Amino acid sequence: MSIIERIIFELGPWSWWIGGLLLLGLEVVAPGTFFLWFGLSALIVGTLALFLDISWQVELVLFGVLSLASLLVGRAFMRRSGDAEGDPGLNRRGSRLVGREFVLEQPISQGDGRVRIDDTIWRVTGDDMPAGTRIRVERLDGPLLVVVAVQPRDTA
Numbered sequence: 001m002s003i004i005e006r007i008i009f010e011l012g013p014w015s016w017w018i019g020g021l022l023l024l025g026l027e028v029v030a031p032g033t034f035f036l037w038f039g040l041s042a043l044i045v046g047t048l049a050l051f052l053d054i055s056w057q058v059e060l061v062l063f064g065v066l067s068l069a070s071l072l073v074g075r076a077f078m079r080r081s082g083d084a085e086g087d088p089g090l091n092r093r094g095s096r097l098v099g100r101e102f103v104l105e106q107p108i109s110q111g112d113g114r115v116r117i118d119d120t121i122w123r124v125t126g127d128d129m130p131a132g133t134r135i136r137v138e139r140l141d142g143p144l145l146v147v148v149a150v151q152p153r154d155t156a
Helices: 003-011 014-029 035-051 056-083 093-097
Strands: 101-109 112-117 120-125 134-141 144-149
Touching: 003 014, 014 035, 035 056, 093 134, 101 120, 120 134
Parallel strands: 120 144
Antiparallel strands: 101 112, 101 134, 112 120, 134 144
16 A cells, blocks of 8 residues: 555545645636636535545545536536626726717827826827817727817707
């Protein structure tokens, strides 16, 4: 009997707990919610083996069945919950500005100007306009905001 086999035999059900914790630790190092299900299954088998007198063969089959079942259920749950979350404009901050109106910080001259939005100065492009003109962001062109002048509203 090798030293590893002897250690597993002497630890009994606790070897499942140690293996489960190692698998959960591996999940932290290599994230992807894959090892999580195997680690949880090992912890469940270890808990059952503490309270029930079952053979190592049954423990192994139970681990395989629980791992497969938890993997399939976990994947389905993660796929379903992942659809409702997230921000499609997360890495495109400028896309959130499309349709909003602002006042030009600097004039647009030869198609190039600047506008202050919150604590950021954005480069804008559009027709030449003086500073102080009310503008609306029409679309993005890479890092540039394409803007048009907003017509004054008729108050009559």
